[in-house]
Amino acid sequence: MLATMRKERADAARNRAKVLTAAAELFAAKDPRTVTMDDIAKAAGVGRGTLYRRYPDIASIAVALLDEHERRLQRDLLEGPPPLGPGAPPVDRLAAFYAAMVDLLETHGDLALATEVGGRRFEVGAYRFWRAHVLSLARAAGIASPDPLADILLAPLAPDVFAHQRGQGLSPDQVKTALTRLASVLTD
Amino acid sequence: MLATMRKERADAARNRAKVLTAAAELFAAKDPRTVTMDDIAKAAGVGRGTLYRRYPDIASIAVALLDEHERRLQRDLLEGPPPLGPGAPPVDRLAAFYAAMVDLLETHGDLALATEVGGRRFEVGAYRFWRAHVLSLARAAGIASPDPLADILLAPLAPDVFAHQRGQGLSPDQVKTALTRLASVLTD
DNA sequence: GCAGTAAGTGGTCATCGTGTCCACTTATCT
DNA sequence: AGATAAGTGGACACGATGACCACTTACTGC
Structure with missing residues (x-):
């Protein structure tokens, strides 16, 4: 068999x-x-x-293309060196994750946008992975009820948001800096 | 004439x-x-x-329907009583804005979703208003370069994000609480 | 009141993208 | 070599879009 x-x-x-x-x-x-x-x-x-x-649809093709790039980041998050991987404080790990995602969006933003057609953003496997990661970071930081916060912390990484920011003349570094500030919500 | x-x-x-x-x-x-x-x-x-x-399209109809509700909130932000209106610290005003937007999304989330078709979210007048408001709050809080942060702070209010959170069983109050924590990035 | 006129109406049409279907072809296994 | 199932690609029906236009109707100034 x-x-x-x-x-x-x-x-x-x-x-x-x-x-x-x-x-x-x-x-x-x-x-x-x-x-x-x-x-x-x-x-x-x-x-x-x-x-x-x-x-079955365009999004699947884009997902297939994005897959390998996302897998590398996912591996680094799980077993790579700090601050991306385990070992660093949650705030730093979140900031590092944000920076890595900005790089990913900068190089493959077109694919990321293509995966969004039909509004399936939350159903693809990658989103669940990112969410689980942010969720564990929030927990590690001692956040009381981290579930609602997880989606909120991921929202700024939506492909269309990043594309809009780039279209407004903002540089990847500017976005990274702002996201690093955002990561500080895990302090306290 | x-x-x-x-x-x-x-x-x-x-x-x-x-x-x-x-x-x-x-x-x-x-x-x-x-x-x-x-x-x-x-x-x-x-x-x-x-x-x-x-x-010209479906989104325009939904925008027309949302308009009056949004205008009321916009007026309150500009000249209403604190903490929504002027007078309170930026962090509190941002938290109040978040709470009001959650209420708006809770009662008219269907219209908000309808305005999103075609991905024109950033082009509608309302978005620019919210962005200008958050931007001024960030400035008032003494943020160095608030422009990239403005879009980031608005991203969690995207209709599809809120709809997804509700679909996951999260209550409006849970979302409000998490957003209040998010508003604390304006501290320092 | 009564034309004249422009705004408003509603159905038709061409176009495009989707997703399904199926007769045919071709690589692989025995 | 022959059997078999996977793979191929074009045709098809469907649904939605947005433009178009001949007709109708409510307001206007006389």
Whole structure:
């Protein structure tokens, strides 16, 4: 019952790669929220059916592209060196997390925006991970009821918020500084 | 040049009212983000063209409905009694603003969600007002560069964030408490 | 009152994106 | 080589958008 699983067909793997690179280029080229399934299919040179076989919607494609970058950060948060990883005070760890997320948004903000279509932001796995992390930091800081605070502390990292700030002429460093101040709510 | 302006026709005013009440009911009845122009036109008993004459999109209708409620809060912020209005310390004013916004979201969250379609959240007039208010509070608190902080402090009030928190079982009071803690970043 | 006029009305139309479906092709296993 | 299931891609139906325009109606100045 475990030997019956065929490995992925070679042409399927090739198409998967073509789809992902084509999608990445499209997301980077124009407003990610206006990219359509048809655009990606055409750019990748595959049919729409092929696209829908693996990805139910645009957001899934963007999530697949973001995945590897997010995984690295997630690993660093769990077992990397302080202040990102364990060992530093909660306030510093939160500030470090904020800074890392700003870097992530700065380099892959287009993908992050694309994952937002349909308003599924809170349902993707990554959000739950970030939330669990912030929640544990808040607990470690001795916050009484940290649950409502977790979503509040994550809200400023919403892709559209960051994009808006960048569009207003704010630099990533300015945002990082402001977020570091925000992290101080874990003091007391 | 001022006598040449005709007043609004009686039937137009009647239709405007029919549209607004019908839209309010629809937004309250189902997920506001799934309400369509056709739905509203049908429910109001008018044609689609009539709808588009005054409102370019769904968000405009929701904005029109939210407007009066938001205006009252805006007036209180500018000239109401403390701690909402002038007179109290910035931290307390921010906390009071947060509490008032939670109440607004609790009673009219459906409209707030409807104004978000198309991702125009930062372009509507209300956002600029809230931002200017928070900005002035941050300045009054002696924050060095308050501009990046303003958007960050407003992010937790995004309609979808609040809706998500409510959906997770959090009560308005819990959210208010957490936001009050957040307001303490204006201390120092 | 009574035209004249412009605002208002409502249905139709073209367009676009979505997601499903299915007949056909092709890689992989035996 | 033949069987089999995975994979492919184009066609299709559907739903929503927003523009368009011929018709109607309420206000205007005479």
